Each structure stands twice: as structure tokens, then as C-alpha cells.
Amino acid sequence: MRERLHARGLRWTPQRRALVTVLSRTHGHVTGAVLVERCREQDPSTTPSTVYRTLEVLEELGIVRHGHGPDGRQQYHVLPDAExxxxxxxxxxxxxxxxxxxxxxxxxxxxxxxxxxxxxxxxxxxxxxxxxx
Amino acid sequence: MRERLHARGLRWTPQRRALVTVLSRTHGHVTGAVLVERCREQDPSTTPSTVYRTLEVLEELGIVRHGHGPDGRQQYHVLPDAExxxxxxxxxxxxxxxxxxxxxxxxxxxxxxxxxxxxxxxxxxxxxxxxxx
DNA sequence: GATGTTGCTGCAATACGTTGCAATAACGAC
DNA sequence: GTCGTTATTGCAACGTATTGCAGCAACATC
The missing domain is CATH 3.30.1490.190 (Ferric-uptake regulator, C-terminal dimerisarion domain)
Structure with a gap:
């Protein structure tokens, strides 16, 4: 992970490590809100904006994909599930x-x-x- | 409209009239937020909750349908467009x-x-x- | 026209996401 | 290890949508 970020001039921060850890333990689909919550379990000082921004970055890297549930809320799933x-x-x-x-x-x-x-x-x-x- | 509401024991209120008027002048797709805004133009005291709740009612009656844009936000369209x-x-x-x-x-x-x-x-x-x- | 029912409204609070901005800290270079 | 650059963070504010609740008002009835 760190390499992939560095390759693009991006940085490997504790907050990103936390989210990646959470994602690695995640199966199937999760809403953004759940991810925020799980990050908070690890580090209560986590803020939503950081999580959502990190998810954007990870999506650009192809690590996660997001869609929307029937209510329009975000749903993330972790690769490498088949598309x-x-x-x-x-x-x-x-x-x-x-x-x-x-x-x-x-x-x-x-x-x-x-x-x-x-x-x-x-x-x-x-x-x-x-x-x- | 009034008849259709009454047939179900529902009421025809000024707020509903305002939304229906707005909808009747609407073509294609509109987001919920835009509808709220347009109702406000007619009556500045309009509140979002009323608009969204009325939209729910109208959807049950089959007057409007809603989906979600690529960002997950609500998008309404007025019937009788074909499905x-x-x-x-x-x-x-x-x-x-x-x-x-x-x-x-x-x-x-x-x-x-x-x-x-x-x-x-x-x-x-x-x-x-x-x-x- | 007055009255009672009960569906509706408006408010306040909450949830989910996004964005602007100043301060921070990762990273590479020395 | 120190320093400078600049990607990131955290905060605060905002946008969109939903919900509980108390008061209001549409409507049917008389």
C-alpha cells in the first residue's frame, strides 16, 4: 500500500493505515458511515472527512469501489472481488x-x-x- | 388531485397545492433540493420536511417517481412519462x-x-x- | 356556522456526506 | 538529524434527507 501511494506522490499516514486495516477486515459491502464508525473504534479521534477523503483516494487506486444502496447511501466494497x-x-x-x-x-x-x-x-x-x- | 387524495382519506392543503403546481411546471428530472427551492419561491415559509413528505405521498399515488443520481441524491420525475x-x-x-x-x-x-x-x-x-x- | 377527528405542518434534532481553510506532519534532500 | 515542501488532517459550516412531536387546520358531520 505504502508503495502504491508513494508512486503517486501521496503519503502514508496513520489515518490511512487505520482505514486500510479496517477495510482488510471487511467482507462484502459496507456503508461509508459504518467505515467511519469502525475507524473510530480503532482511533476515536477519527473524523468523517478524513475517512471519506481517504476512500476517494483508495478508489482512485482501485482498492475499493463504491456504489449506492437503494436509499442512495454510499456502499463500498473491497477488491479484489470480481466486478x-x-x-x-x-x-x-x-x-x-x-x-x-x-x-x-x-x-x-x-x-x-x-x-x-x-x-x-x-x-x-x-x-x-x-x-x- | 384533490379527489385522489380525498379518496384515500388524505387532505388537500395549501402546501400540497404549491408542490403540485411546481411539479406541473417541471419537465424531466429534478432533485429534491430543487423542488424545495422552487416551492420556496412560491411560498418562502415552505419547509423541507413538508416537501419531502408530500413527495412520498405523491409517489404512493403514482404522481411522481424517484430514483437516485450518480451521487446518490434524489431525483424525481413527473408522470405520465413512460416508465x-x-x-x-x-x-x-x-x-x-x-x-x-x-x-x-x-x-x-x-x-x-x-x-x-x-x-x-x-x-x-x-x-x-x-x-x- | 360550530365542532370533533385526525391528517398535516413546522420545528428541532439527527444522520450522512462534502467542502474551505489554517495548521500539521510525511517525505525527500542535505 | 534538520529543513523545506506540500499532501493531509481536523475543524467548522453547509447541503441534503429523515424523524419525533406538539400544535394546527382540513374535512365531514351536525
Whole structure:
């Protein structure tokens, strides 16, 4: 991590180390708020702005990706999960991932029809799941 | 409008009238904040909570639909536009609509594969448009 | 027109994120 | 180890959206 930051002229600070540590223990999706909270557990003096700014940096480095839940709140996931989209059930609140394979037809349709390059990991589709219908 | 509210035991208030007026003059997509602002132009004493709560009511009635922009903020659109999804270019900020026809393959894929009923009007897909690639 | 119900409003507080700015501290060079 | 540069931090303020609650006012009824 330190190397990757330095390679871009960025710095390796205690606050960034803390967030990276938290992320390394994180599985699946987390909201920004949860990450802030977890950083605070490690270091109560953590401030939200630092965490969110660090997340931006890590996203540029490709370490994390973020999308938005059905309520529009940030959701981060840590790589190197395969790229995937998200499915949310409005009724039960359940969430699933859409694999790149499964999304292939979606991506292809927008690509060939409009020349639009879908950022799959930022996609969240809301609706109702089989059980809730 | 008044009839539709009364039919459900709801009330037709000056604040609701103001929002409906604003909406009737609105084309395309608007953020919640913009709607609050426009209501304030009509009546400076308007408060955000009332506007957002009224929007919820109107959504239940099917008058408006909301989704989230690429930054997760609310975006409303007024019916009776046909149901459609949204496409956002991360680079230029442009936005387009995805017609139900164009989305048919997406909807069908998730429907048959997972039994998931997509709420198309709540879908926002982020990526890069043809010009920005 | 007066009255009772109860849906609505406005306020205040809270949550989640973002941004400007001055002070700090990481880092490279000596 | 010291010093200078400048990326980062922490603070404070702001923007957007939600929620609890007490008082208000729409509406139906009389």
C-alpha cells in the first residue's frame, strides 16, 4: 500500500493505515458511515472527512469501489472481488450481487446501442425479489 | 388531485397545492433540493420536511417517481412519462433515459433468472458515454 | 356556522456526506 | 538529524434527507 501511494506522490499516514486495516477486515459491502464508525473504534479521534477523503483516494487506486444502496447511501466494497452489480429488494431489504456474466447482456445492450460503457460496480437495481412478490 | 387524495382519506392543503403546481411546471428530472427551492419561491415559509413528505405521498399515488443520481441524491420525475430507467455519464455528467423497450432484455434476464421484478424507474446506470470514452 | 377527528405542518434534532481553510506532519534532500 | 515542501488532517459550516412531536387546520358531520 505504502508503495502504491508513494508512486503517486501521496503519503502514508496513520489515518490511512487505520482505514486500510479496517477495510482488510471487511467482507462484502459496507456503508461509508459504518467505515467511519469502525475507524473510530480503532482511533476515536477519527473524523468523517478524513475517512471519506481517504476512500476517494483508495478508489482512485482501485482498492475499493463504491456504489449506492437503494436509499442512495454510499456502499463500498473491497477488491479484489470480481466486478459485479447489485440487486436490492425494496420489500425485504435483501441484497444480491449480479456477476459480470449475468450482467453481460445488459452491458452489451447499452454498449452496442449507445456506445455507453457501463460501470457495473456502481450499478444498483431495485425491485422485488422472488420471495417478496 | 384533490379527489385522489380525498379518496384515500388524505387532505388537500395549501402546501400540497404549491408542490403540485411546481411539479406541473417541471419537465424531466429534478432533485429534491430543487423542488424545495422552487416551492420556496412560491411560498418562502415552505419547509423541507413538508416537501419531502408530500413527495412520498405523491409517489404512493403514482404522481411522481424517484430514483437516485450518480451521487446518490434524489431525483424525481413527473408522470405520465413512460416508465424508464436512467443513464449517467460519470465524465460529462450527461443523463439519458432508457426506454422500457431498450431495458426489456435487462428486465427479462433478471426476471427469468432470479424471479426478480425490476423497478425500472428507480434504476440509474453510471458509466461513460460514447463521446467521453 | 360550530365542532370533533385526525391528517398535516413546522420545528428541532439527527444522520450522512462534502467542502474551505489554517495548521500539521510525511517525505525527500542535505 | 534538520529543513523545506506540500499532501493531509481536523475543524467548522453547509447541503441534503429523515424523524419525533406538539400544535394546527382540513374535512365531514351536525
Amino acid at each position: 459485479h452489480g447489485h440487486l436490492h429488494c425494496r420489500a425485504c431489504g435483501g441484497a444480491w450481487e449480479i456477476s459480470a456474466d449475468e450482467a453481460a447482456s445488459i452491458v452489451a445492450a447499452l454498449e452496442s446501442g449507445r456506445g455507453f460503457a457501463v460501470d457495473l460496480s456502481h450499478v444498483t437495481i431495485v425491485g422485488r425479489c422472488r420471495d417478496c412478490r | 424508464h430507467g436512467h443513464l449517467h455519464c460519470r465524465a460529462c455528467g450527461g443523463a439519458w433515459e432508457i426506454s422500457a423497450d431498450e431495458a426489456a432484455s435487462i428486465v427479462a434476464a433478471l426476471e427469468s433468472g432470479r424471479g426478480f421484478a425490476v423497478d425500472l424507474s428507480h434504476v440509474t446506470i453510471v458509466g461513460r458515454c460514447r463521446d467521453c470514452r
